[in-house]
Amino acid sequence: MMDKISTFLWFDGNAEEAAEFYTGLFPDSSIEEATRTTMDYPGGKVGDVITVSFTLSGRSFVAMNGGPDHPFTDAISLSIDCADQAEVDRYWDALSDGGEPIICGWIKDRFGLHWQVTPRILPQLLADPDRAKAKRVMNAMTQMVKIDVAEIKAAADGKA
Incomplete structure (x- = not known):
């Protein structure tokens, strides 16, 4: 179940890799869902992972592949x-x-x-x-x- 408020993190094409790394590092952590985009966008193309919902030590996060504009x-x-x-x-x-x-x-x-x-x-x-x-x-x-x-x-x- 997602928290009422989740931390949303902007990545440049490596959101899924980051979520896998973080969930492997902390106890009580898991990836819930990876969503693929249905259209091309500045940070990716059709079929790429756009968001990954995951928990770290019981807290909700969403990682997004948003492109290089916001490090x-x-x-x-x-x-x-x-x-x-x-x-x-x-x-x-x-x-x-x-x-x-x-x-x-x-x-x-x-x-x-x-x-x-x-x-x-x-x-x-x-x-x-x-x-x-x-x-x-x-x-x-x-x-x-x-x-x-x-x-x-x-x-x-x-x-x-």
Whole structure:
């Protein structure tokens, strides 16, 4: 069943490949339907996949092959809540394959979509009532590309 509100993603001819990659990466994910176009359009021709409906971890998405006119920017990203460093590493490694690591846990995948690979402890420490601790964590995070949980904890404890 589709959510009341779904995220709609514009791809340049590789929507189906992206949906297959994402659904293979996240648990509780599947492709529901691929719809083929009945006419030629700027991003494709009759018979090409135009949209792919899929879920990622239980949330609805639609990927569309809309052509090259609207590439992704970092103005929107998908954030992954990671339980621990092993989960951070797993998602980071998969998304960085053909992608581009950025900074502070952000990565642009090979399809151009931006992700935040975030260990659960990071936002907790950034919201800590001890603002000096939170500042140490923020300073440590801004020096990282992929977030390192041990380093974040060391910064929180004043040991970094």
